[in-house]
Amino acid sequence: MVKSFFASASILTFAVLIGFSSSFAADPRVEQGARFEAKGEYEKALGEYRSILADDPRNSEAYYxxxxxxxxxxxxxxxxANFRLAYRYNPSMSEAYEGAARVYxxxxxxxxxxxxxxxxxxNNPVTEAPAAAPEEPVVEQPKVAEKKVEAPVEEPAPQPAKVKQEPVKEVKAELEKEPVKDAKSExxxxxxxxxALFDEGKYKEVxxxxxxxxxKRPGDPGAYFYAGLTRxxxxxxxxxxxxxxxxxxxxxRGNDANYFLxxxxxxxxxxxxxxxxxDAYLxxxxxxxxxxxxAESRLAELRGDAVEAKPEAEKPAAPVQEKVEAKVEKEPKEKAPKKKAAPVxxxxxxxxxxxxxxKSGNLEPALQMYKQLLDTELEPEERYFAMLQMGNIYRELRDFHSAVNRYRIIVQEFPDSDWATEAERAQLEAIWQEKHASELPRATRR
Incomplete structure (x- = not known):
């Protein structure tokens, strides 16, 4: 979480310093790239910036x-090469010139x-520009990657016959096109x-x-769809x-998601x-x-249930009261064996x-079992899911303070998890509930 915070903070600070557009700073690929960079996963970070360049090949910020x-x-x-492409597309980006200087x-x-x-x-561009001429003889021949070093150079004045635009195009093609294609193919x-794993029924492995x-590609709807089927x-x-x-x-297969929902x-x-x-699927x-x-068969069945239920809704209050009383008598019979099943x-x-x-309403036994599970060697995804469920139980028990603490742990310790967004939303809701506890009705589970 600390790394993620500093990675995000560095991007935001950088955006202010060199005038990044707000839309670029808000691009989730920038933050994801910063996270990978903070972890030392440099190829993954480059993959995020290549993705941006695939959409906008002249994006100086992404090059930087x-x-x-x-x-x-x-x-x-x-x-x-990247620093020079950055100031090529944004000549006022001083940091790009400084970056190129730091390379040398x-x-x-x-x-x-x-x-x-x-x-x-x-830095006095008119008087200093000719100073580039003496550098031509001092070519970086000993360097293995000299071709890349010289490729993006765009010295304005001397030796126009050497046409340095073509190497720039080659480097640009290498930076923008080939790596992006590799990332996509990966x-x-x-x-x-x-x-293949899903079709073989290897759900935990997939x-x-x-x-x-x-x-690698945050927000990918296809990955979310198949993750949903797997779960x-x-x-x-x-x-x-x-x-x-x-x-x-x-x-x-987005419409199939409606069916599985x-x-x-x-x-x-x-x-x-x-x-x-x-309905949405059909x-x-x-x-x-x-x-x-x-889907048609099931929907017809559901609508048939609704038609049969309608006459009961129009009956006078007495039968409704009988129905409620029957439910009250029935609930202990249903719940009693399930509560006994807690330690089974x-x-x-x-x-x-x-x-x-x-799910059956046995909140205290469920809470105790989730606590016991946290003392075992759970997989990370099961651990934060158990904590999320504990937060949900605390809310139903009106212990909003404990719920907030559980949600906060998930947001802080598992920011990249499937459930971090849900925990953050639930945390805000639990905070509001804690402040207005006296105004809230005491709801009962069905």
Whole structure:
């Protein structure tokens, strides 16, 4: 979390210093790149900036950030090429000239460093520009990567016959096109691997694949869609719901996300939401769609239930009262055996049993089981999910302060997790509930 904070802070500070546009500073790929850079994952950071350049090949800020990463990698020729492309597309970017100068200083070539600074328009450009001429004989022949170093050079005055625009185009093509193609192909390979594992039913093995794709290409709706299907197959319906909603914009199978969301709500016995998503699916589904017949049959069944329920709603108050009383008598009979089931597991506490207890309204036993699970060696994703569930239970028990603390831990310790966004939202809601606790009705679970 600390690294992420400083990475984000450095980007924001940098944006103010060199005048980055607000839209660029707000680009999630910038923050993700900074996170990778802070972790030392430089190739992944470069992948984020290449992605920006794929959309905008003249983005000087992206070139500058890529150059900074190249400097850390000690790839001086690559850094120099990127710094020069940065000030080529933004001649007023003083930091880019300074960056190019720092490259030459790292190589022990102070005259060339001074020449780079002299190109900066704010450093007497008219009188200092000719100083570049004497540098031509001092070509960096001993350097292996000399071709890259010379490629982007655009000295205005001397030796026009040597035409240095063509090498610039070559370097630009190498920086902008080829790496982007490699990044895309890498993600596509991961997709194919993930689909194959999913088709083989290896659901637990495929979870890290979708997470890796989202790390390389944040917000990818296809990865969210398949992550949702995977979580559904694993019986993790809360996670499936979260991921499927983000996968609704997936071009290839986004409409199928509506169908699987309906299945999620069917599992949770939330009929109104189930009908809503079945309707949404059928509006876009082709007549030959795989799930169309099943969706139509289920929707007709749900609407039939609604028609049968309507006459009861019109009956006088007495039968309704009888219905409520019947429910009150029935609830202890349903819950009693489930509460006894709390300590039943001979194999110790499990996430599945804790979830069952929570969903059935056995809040205290569920809370105790989640606490026991945190003392075991859980996978990270199960640990923060257990904490999220504990926060939800505390809220239902009206212990809003404890709920806020649980949500805060998730946001701070697992900022990149699937549930960080949900924990942040729930935290804000729990804070509000804590302040207005006396005004809130004491709701009961059905």
């Amino acid at each position: 950030l890529a150059a900074q990463v190249r400097m850390k990698m000690k790839d001086y020729s690559g850094a120099l 200083e790292a190589l022990g070539q102070k005259p060339k460093a001074e020449a780079e600074r002299a190109k900066d328009p704010k 993600v596509e390979e991961l997709f194919e691997k993930g689909k 979870v890290p694949v979708w997470r890796e794709i989202l790390a 559904f197959e694993l019986g993790e319906y809360d996670k499936a719901e979260y991921n499927l909603k983000k996968g609704l914009t997936f071009k290839e 309906a299945l999620v709500y069917e599992k949770g016995k939330r009929k109104e939401l189930e009908k809503k998503y079945l 509006k876009k589904a082709a007549p030959s769609a795989v799930f169309r017949a099943t 597991s001979d194999d110790g506490p499990t996430i599945e049993v804790a979830n069952m207890l929570f």
